[in-house]
Amino acid sequence: MANIVLPLNISFKEWASQIRIDLPQITFPVPDKVEYWRDWASQVVYSNYLNNVPLPTEISYPNTEDWKKWGAFFVNYLYNNPIT
Numbered sequence: 352m353a354n355i356v357l358p359l360n361i362s363f364k365e366w367a368s369q370i371r372i373d374l375p376q377i378t379f380p381v382p383d384k385v386e387y388w389r390d391w392a393s394q395v396v397y398s399n400y401l402n403n404v405p406l407p408t409e410i411s412y413p414n415t416e417d418w419k420k421w422g423a424f425f426v427n428y429l430y431n432n433p434i435t
Contacts, residue, residue: 355429358422363388366422376434388418392425404428 356369367382378398382391392407405411407421 355426357426358419363418367391370426374429374434385415385418388415388421392418392421395425399434401428403432 355373356366358366361369363385364382367379367388371379371381377395380391380394380398382388389407389409389412395401396404396406404425405421407418412418412421
């Protein structure tokens, strides 16, 4: 598994752009504003059939900065379930 940048000390747009490079085998949309991170993350889940990755709903992730929590879960999931 390639080293995947963690969502620490980085902006959403930088992180989302970097993981597109780190994980070329996964389909990622081009990141937009951080306010739309839930839409972006939903597209990642649906486009790649990642059924065990939680959908980023406003109930589960009510704050804009919660993209970091979702991103950490996403990276952890990929380490434990590599996509080839």
